[in-house]
Amino acid sequence: MKVGVVGKGGVGKTTTSGLLARAFAARDLRVLAIDTDSNPNLGLSLGLTFEETEAIPVIPRALASGEGGKGMTTAQLVQEYGRETPAGVRLMSAMRVSAAGSG
DSSP states (O other): OOOOOOOSTTSSHHHHHHHHHHHHHHTTOOOEEEEOOSSOOHHHHTTOOHHHHHTSOBOOHHHHTTSSOTTOOHHHHHHHHOEEOTTSOEEEEOOOOOSTTOO
16 A cells, blocks of 8 residues: 655645554554655654654655666665654655755
């Protein structure tokens, strides 16, 4: 099953995503959450500290667009770029804006 949560800014997508991920993990389902927000905070909703959330490596743009990572399996990608959270959810970050105009 794949679930995507989309909508306008400020409507609660991160909160909803965190609650859904926690609920699925509580049912002993394997959950991979991918934070695609330019200001990724899903890690906080899943029990990581700010520092732990910031330390999650961002998936390189070439990998996200399908141009890079030749020979890298999905499992290798998740292992290298994903981090386990206290909520039992594996989290990946697909984007981060570190300076104005960089997104």
